[in-house]
Amino acid sequence: MQRIWSTILCAGLLTTAVAAQEPLSLPALVDEALRQHPDLIRAAQRWEAAKARAPQQDALPDPMLQVGVERNPIFVREIQVVPEDHQLLPPDQGMGGPVERMNMFTITLAQEVPYPGKRRLRRQLAEKEAEAEAAGLEAARNALTAQVKGSYYDLALAGQGLEVVAR
Numbered sequence: 001m002q003r004i005w006s007t008i009l010c011a012g013l014l015t016t017a018v019a020a021q022e023p024l025s026l027p028a029l030v031d032e033a034l035r036q037h038p039d040l041i042r043a044a045q046r047w048e049a050a051k052a053r054a055p056q057q058d059a060l061p062d063p064m065l066q067v068g069v070e071r072n073p074i075f076v077r078e079i080q081v082v083p084e085d086h087q088l089l090p091p092d093q094g095m096g097g098p099v100e101r102m103n104m105f106t107i108t109l110a111q112e113v114p115y116p117g118k119r120r121l122r123r124q125l126a127e128k129e130a131e132a133e134a135a136g137l138e139a140a141r142n143a144l145t146a147q148v149k150g151s152y153y154d155l156a157l158a159g160q161g162l163e164v165v166a167r
Helices: 002-019 026-036 038-057 118-166
Strands: 064-077 096-110
Touching: 026 038, 026 118, 038 118
Parallel strands: none
Antiparallel strands: 064 096
């Protein structure tokens, strides 16, 4: 697929150069391919995203705030104990009390704190992933450069072949 893309790119640049009456130069073709190839653009964006993730891995997780209100009924009822045999009286014979409401307000703030060293290790892992993306980008650049050069020399060979046939 990349071979096809680089051939199409070289052919497009060739028609542009022919239309502009400019001689083709290999460095110009390589620069143009490195600037416009969609795979390289995506690889560069992945590398930028990986670099941006590294500092985030060192941060603490977001704190959590919870606010709550509860209204619970409380039945106030006194129970009488008969002193001689220490038995409870049934509720209807005891002294009953009024029903009261208890309002309970809660505010909770929680912060997760990872085990010591985990944040540093996460950051180092993210930095290594960014380095891997950078290496992948460089490998893609090298491969594309090789493909453009191969297509350029194939095109030059075909041009020389046409000159030989024309003689």
